Amino acid sequence: MIRFENDYLEGCIPEILEKLVNTNYEQMPGYRLDDYCETASRKIKDSCNANYLDVHYLVGGTQANMTVLDAILRPHQGVVSTILGHINVHEVGAIEGRGHKVLALYNTDYMDEDNIELAQQFDEESKLSPQTLKNYLDDYFKKDDWHTVQPGAVYISHPTERGALYTKDELIQLKTICDEYEMPLYLDGARLAYALAAEENDIELEDLAKYCDIFYIGGTKCGALFGEAVCFSNKKYNKDFRNITKHNGAIIAKGRLLGLQFDVLFTDNTYTDKCRDAYMFAMRIKRAFENKNIDFIANSFTNQQFPILSKEQQSYIKSCGINFNYETKIDNDYDAVRFCTDWATKKENIEYLESVISKL
Amino acid sequence: MIRFENDYLEGCIPEILEKLVNTNYEQMPGYRLDDYCETASRKIKDSCNANYLDVHYLVGGTQANMTVLDAILRPHQGVVSTILGHINVHEVGAIEGRGHKVLALYNTDYMDEDNIELAQQFDEESKLSPQTLKNYLDDYFKKDDWHTVQPGAVYISHPTERGALYTKDELIQLKTICDEYEMPLYLDGARLAYALAAEENDIELEDLAKYCDIFYIGGTKCGALFGEAVCFSNKKYNKDFRNITKHNGAIIAKGRLLGLQFDVLFTDNTYTDKCRDAYMFAMRIKRAFENKNIDFIANSFTNQQFPILSKEQQSYIKSCGINFNYETKIDNDYDAVRFCTDWATKKENIEYLESVISKL
Amino acid sequence: MIRFENDYLEGCIPEILEKLVNTNYEQMPGYRLDDYCETASRKIKDSCNANYLDVHYLVGGTQANMTVLDAILRPHQGVVSTILGHINVHEVGAIEGRGHKVLALYNTDYMDEDNIELAQQFDEESKLSPQTLKNYLDDYFKKDDWHTVQPGAVYISHPTERGALYTKDELIQLKTICDEYEMPLYLDGARLAYALAAEENDIELEDLAKYCDIFYIGGTKCGALFGEAVCFSNKKYNKDFRNITKHNGAIIAKGRLLGLQFDVLFTDNTYTDKCRDAYMFAMRIKRAFENKNIDFIANSFTNQQFPILSKEQQSYIKSCGINFNYETKIDNDYDAVRFCTDWATKKENIEYLESVISKL
Amino acid sequence: MIRFENDYLEGCIPEILEKLVNTNYEQMPGYRLDDYCETASRKIKDSCNANYLDVHYLVGGTQANMTVLDAILRPHQGVVSTILGHINVHEVGAIEGRGHKVLALYNTDYMDEDNIELAQQFDEESKLSPQTLKNYLDDYFKKDDWHTVQPGAVYISHPTERGALYTKDELIQLKTICDEYEMPLYLDGARLAYALAAEENDIELEDLAKYCDIFYIGGTKCGALFGEAVCFSNKKYNKDFRNITKHNGAIIAKGRLLGLQFDVLFTDNTYTDKCRDAYMFAMRIKRAFENKNIDFIANSFTNQQFPILSKEQQSYIKSCGINFNYETKIDNDYDAVRFCTDWATKKENIEYLESVISKL
Known part of the structure; x- marks a missing residue:
């Protein structure tokens, strides 16, 4: 078949296996204090042209989403998502398991009538329209309705769960709206390499560092055995994140395994290539x-x-x-x-x- | 140094790397539905002489502990542990993060005066004495004190966090007490291979299957790159455990990686050898x-x-x-x-x- | 104004105040072990013609919903509700705060095309149609999709959040579907007295005891100062519920206050009258x-x-x-x-x- | 008997009942937006000589503790307490239910040998010695041990669970240590009126406002039917606290009932008298x-x-x-x-x- x-479906790119074999007997401290986490972070920062990034390595996407949102939301807050957002559908309630409602929006409920066809298209592509986000947040904070869940972060995926791409202009608009409400924009890049490889894509790594407060660079689906690199652009949100990963069972003893893989992926242009x-x-x-x-x-x-x-x-x-x-x-x-x-x-x-x- | x-400190036994390399391009379904999870489970069951086991593969020890206890405890219940128990000390409150108090007992508080030196030794070795457990549970359920946390499971480690070993007789005593209160006995085998290799040890794999309701066989510290095999001996506790792993961000897409490693470890006597x-x-x-x-x-x-x-x-x-x-x-x-x-x-x-x- | x-908007029916004054200096044990909780429960059982009920008294509706659902759901489970369900909208994520997704359904997504107008009406009235529930559950359990939240309970309100009434026939149909999937049906009766007083209503107290696994009789909005009587018809779900109320900060020291109010409300036909x-x-x-x-x-x-x-x-x-x-x-x-x-x-x-x- | x-054991002081009767039919907005919550807060601020207080009314002590700690702790943090602290013993794990470990300290483990008798006395009186707190925090933050739970708040009771009293000097010392680590000091005043009435007590209401970041004034055990007034002295910690009470099922519809009681208790010197x-x-x-x-x-x-x-x-x-x-x-x-x-x-x-x- x-x-x-x-x-x-498969293992990983052969360069990773090779490096695993070659470094197998090196003794390294655990919990991401090893040399490879260090060099991988250096390379990711360079690729993003963003020296200020704080990079953490987690094992999988659901784990990354649940741990990041656990870290950045307060108890009464939820996270805005599309209806088809991975956190809303395919994580067995991992976000709710950490106490937070996923505030899943239909674009068709928020965009004006002139844009109703576009709204439908956005819903099917699992994209969050800037107009949707703006209307929703304006409405929520105008009413000051403290009986309902307060939006505390915005979650998008690039590419989306349906393979669609945000434009750089849309990303900037979303970020501008988030900034207006002092709300972090978090981007799930589980399949980011496939976006970066697409001719139609105009969002580069350095745009993520510029326009997202937090984003993760997906490894599991993009050539690694496993692993996602969570990057904080905004230092307002990463306080004690390492402790919070451990609290969520989301840090592995042999952190080298994650560092090593991202070191390989971010050597030259391997990740995209x-x-x-x-x-x-x-x-x-x-x-x-x-x-x-x-x-x-x-x-x-x-x-x-x-x-x-x-x-x-x-x-x-x-x-x-x-x-x-x-x-x-x-x-x-x-x-x-x-x-x-x-x-x-x-x-x-x-x-x-x-x-x-x-x-x- | x-x-x-x-x-x-290091990677993994070379046989695992070899198998990773050899199987890298095989296409396998995800989430532990692959062939290697299947064969590994078969081999673990054989090694434990326990066909009835239900085996799941998680990434790390804290994750395994938090997910198992999330699955088996009700909201008002806590888990009995020694003071030095890994769940009580070194998991940044992962168990509490799932809503449950760790009921950490000093043997010195529960054993009678004749045994006070033994109690001190148990405390230092991070062993839970059967007498301690019995006195604690008898006392709790006699008083029916519903204002305090109800013990809902018992957690022990073998070897313990201080490298000590339970005797088979102690294990049987602990299990008997647990059974009396219909409470699951859960054994953390993060370093199990080192116990199995010890001449002083008289607890074999099949004893774990016989006398624990749930136990995990540690991979991370025992020759694998990462991974722990959680085994349910008692079918009362594993209902929907797979869903609960996903809910905890504790299942990896490429389940093959875990299956493959335990397949290697449980081929012949590799794990102990x-x-x-x-x-x-x-x-x-x-x-x-x-x-x-x-x-x-x-x-x-x-x-x-x-x-x-x-x-x-x-x-x-x-x-x-x-x-x-x-x-x-x-x-x-x-x-x-x-x-x-x-x-x-x-x-x-x-x-x-x-x-x-x-x-x- | x-x-x-x-x-x-106001305090409570004068009979309650009178009884508070008359019994003020009686010494009573705390935490619902007083005489009034006893007599109130007796009277509620009689009114429901259901000697088997287990009655608990909580302070408010959000608290009751969050505590009941905390008690009956497992970690990976969510609760089915209408979109306008109180638990989905007006509880600041209290259910999610306990770890569970509210699986809010649009009838318009689940009922067949012939019934689309009816589906719209149900959505506006905040009623869950039996057809909706059946289609949703059939679909979920047929697919065995363990990557998504598993429905673990069904929540309805009577009267609904929009003042509408279920018919007895609809209630029986919902219960039948729940039974098919061994899932508890939980009814929020925050405004139950107004339903019982309505000529158009054909659901009596004893129907609740017969066709719901759990329901609560609302006091706060129906003549009491505060308080809701949570009734378990099905003994499968109330195990250690008292402990779980305390765990949720949902039990008051002077339980007499709740017992006394429901004693008054269920003396003669006061509650409905x-x-x-x-x-x-x-x-x-x-x-x-x-x-x-x-x-x-x-x-x-x-x-x-x-x-x-x-x-x-x-x-x-x-x-x-x-x-x-x-x-x-x-x-x-x-x-x-x-x-x-x-x-x-x-x-x-x-x-x-x-x-x-x-x-x- | x-x-x-x-x-x-009893209801409440007669002045409260009288006011309940007299105001029963007044129409008031819900959720603590009524006139009585307003006047009660005014009177509490005056009694504390602290115009800056933010006062909230909750129903009971466990609820207050769980909601306050939910609001002020981050996921990986725990709360320091004595071993006999109410939150450590008698709340069925309500704090853990919100995800946080109670870091219960024995004074005997932290005070120097010269003070060992004093340490024992503190343990029996359920008092937290400033020396204990200092040694514990110094040690934790010196080691920067991110594998263990991070202390994020300090909880004390006055009077303590064993009826003992802190001196004003001890309170100031505890506050000074907390400030050094930018950690909130939270005081549980479930039985505060009995402390205020004691000749041996030298901590007045205004000291609480001055030296605690958050404290609650107990009503349930001090003359009210029920209710606790949670006071934030430090505006760093009360952000969106109202939303968080609702999220915890800890706000009642008829907030007037709480406002009214504290209005009575804080009219003249009623509370203490x-x-x-x-x-x-x-x-x-x-x-x-x-x-x-x-x-x-x-x-x-x-x-x-x-x-x-x-x-x-x-x-x-x-x-x-x-x-x-x-x-x-x-x-x-x-x-x-x-x-x-x-x-x-x-x-x-x-x-x-x-x-x-x-x-x-």
Whole structure:
């Protein structure tokens, strides 16, 4: 079976394995006090052109989200998200488990009538529109409604859960609104490398450092065995973050493993380079479906593609030995499904997939 | 510098790296549904002679403790522990972070006067005496004092935080008391391999399956890169545990990494065999100090040794390029310190340490 | 100013004050072990024709909801609610503060197309349709999607937050669905007396005992100074509930105060009788608006009425010295607002309000 | 039976009931926005000579402690307390339920050897010695041990759980140490009126405002039906406290009930005056036991007395129709027990108790 159902199907880029092997017997202090955490942070700061960053290494995305939000929210506060935001859907309530409501917004509830089609598109792409955010926050703080959960942070993903991309202009607008309410903007970069590799993307690493208060650079889905690099741009929010990671069971004894991986990923342009093929392959999948006049539930320019397929089309593809994921129901006959590429996707498998799609 | 300060100084046993390299491009489903989690669990069950085990893989010890206790305690319940129990001291309140008090008991408060010296020894060795547990639980449930935290589980470590060992007889006694109150007995095996390798140990893997309701087999400190295998012997407690790991940010996407490591560790007798030298080396360190009439704060038969050294002695050893950990203050001149060996400790370093000690 | 903005504007029915005065110097044990808690529970059981009830007294509604849900949900579980459910909107995240997501459902997302108008009505009335619940639970448990929050309880209010009433038939259907999934049905009766006093209501106290696993009888808004009586019909869920109230800071030292109030309220038919006028008055307000062809956002047969008024109409009423509450925006010119009656509402104020409405 | 087992046996001082009756039908806005909360706060500020206070009204002591600590601690922080501190013993883990460890200190572990007897006395009186606090904090922050819970607040009770009193000098010392570490000092005044009424007390209300960052003035045990007034002296800690009370289910709809009671208690000198007899009576009980050469477990100058009685003595007193509470076991023959007086204690009952004691 050839698998396209997600982007954590394989191990990691070979340079990481190599370095693991070569450094295996070096003795290093634990809990991220080792040399590799140090050099990795240096390289990340350089890549972001942001010497002021405070970089921490966590094991996975849900853990990163739950620990960051635990650190920055007060008890009565929640976090603003899109409806499809990873924290709202796929973390078994990890944020609520730390005491905080996810304030999940429909753009269609907040954008004005002229923009209703755009609002629908944003909802399907899992993007938070600046207009939505502004209307929501204006309304909340104008009413001073202390019987409802107070928004205390804003969470976005880039690329989004549906593979879509924010524009740099949108990011700046979101940040400006957050600043108006002295609220941190937190960006989940679980699949950041695939955004950075996309031609359509105009948000660079240094924009994240400039326009987000906190962001994380995803490793698990972007070439590492595991690991996410949480970066604080704003020193207002990282106080005692290391203690809070331990409090959340979110720090590993052999911190070197995380440092080492990000050291490799941020040597030269490895992080983005290793995911460029995945972007190209995803675009080929996209075009293959488009050529068959097949629609998508969201317009993705990254490694996840969400075509809308009939039950019959799905069966045919599976019968050819290709696996993909169910995303959501469209109607009784059609579902949106997900095809992912990743840093390890093989060219011949893409070619085979193209040939299968061409026969739909 | 030669480091003896902890047992997570290096990477992992080479067999694991080798398997990582060899399987790197295999496509596997995520979240522990891969083949290696399957085979590892099979091997662990066989090693424990306990087909009924339900095995889960978590990343680290604090995470395992917090997730297990989150799963098995009700809101008003706490967990019984020794004063030096890892959950009571070194987890930045991760258990409290999940809402539960650690009910840390001094043996000296609960054992009768005839046993007061034994109680002191237990306190220093971080062992929970069956008499302590019995007296505490009898007292609590006799009074039915619902204004105080209700004990809902019992936590012990084997070997303990001070390297000491429970006897099989003590384990059975603790289990019997727990059963009387229908309370789960949970054993933290962060350094279990060093106990299994010790000649003085009479608790085998199958005893854990028989006499603990839940236990975890430590990987991080026993030859793995990271990872702990949480085993439920009692099906009363594992309901929806997988969901609860995700809720705690305690499940990694590439579950294969954990499965693969435990598959290697539980192939043949690797887990114990790889830590046998560490045990031998620790006994050599022990004898070296004993030969100088140096006392220990606890009588350890495993890889951690806690001699009581003067400031001067400590300085001398450090001046020889050897590092160790501070454990606790004895008086203004003396501290208990910690020397650890692990699966990667080199014979020549032990010999050098012996020669340094001999000159104290 | 004459206030209609809520139903907790005054103190309590005079019989309660009288009993407080008469029993003031009696010495009673604390924490609900007094005689009045005993007699009140006896009377509540009799009123519900349910000897098997376990009755607890808490201070307020948010506290009751948070404590009950803390007791009955496991860490990875959430509670199903309507979008307008009190726990979803007006409790500053108290449920999330205890670790649990509120799984707020739009009926419009779950009911079939033939019922779309009904679904909209249910959404506006804050009612959970049995079809919605069934579709949601069937879907969740069919997929076994352990990456998302597991529904662990169902929360409904009677009357609802918009004053609407479930029918007995709907209640039975909801219970049947809950039973199918072994999930507790929990009913918030903050304003229960106003439902019991309504001619349109066919759910009696004994139906609550029969068809809910847990429900609370509201005191604060129904004639008491404060207090809610939490009743467990199903003994599967009340284990150690007293301990859990204390754990939540939800038990008062002088439990007599709560027992005494519910003793008075459940002597004869006081609870319902005292709120009958409020029901009548609310119906008069309803008719007064209807006579002016003014619409309502929800069809309420209880003490809360939600007419849709223009800004101008609102100003006029306020200029007459009458206060009411904002509920929600309809468009730039119109808002839904709230008028409440309660056990203390005076006939002459209703007459005055009618005359004011007649001039709109 | 004549009850001395606690200080919440009766209702409240008659002036409160009278005011409840007289104001019953006044319409007031909810959630502490009423006139009485306003006037009560004014009077409390005047009594404390501290115009800068921010006063909130909560229902009970556990609720106040849990809500205040929820508001002021960050996730990885705990609260320093004595071993016998109410938050450490009698709140079913309410503080841990909000995620925070109670860092309960034995004075005997922290005071130097010259002061070991004093340390024992402090432990028995449930007082936190300034030397203990200083040694503990110095040690913690010198080591910067981020693997252990970080102290984030200091909790003391005045009078203590054993009826003892801090001196003003001790209070100032504790505050000075807290300031050094920028840590809030929080004082639990559940029984404050009995301290204020004591001749031996030299801490006045204005000292609390001056030397505590937060403190609460107990109502429940000091003449009110229920209620505690939480006062913030330091504006660094009260941000959004109202929201946090709601988040904790700790705000009642009819806030007037709390405002009204504290208005009465702080009119003239009612709060202290009403508890003066209780103090006198407690001193008479104390002398009665002293006259029989009966020892006490702690030297209390307030309304709780803790004599050490043989089983036989206890039986005799009970056989005379007098009830008291068990406190703690001394040995197989002797227990420390508790006799409480309160604002409602009757002179004739004290006389009778004296006569019973005289026959021991």
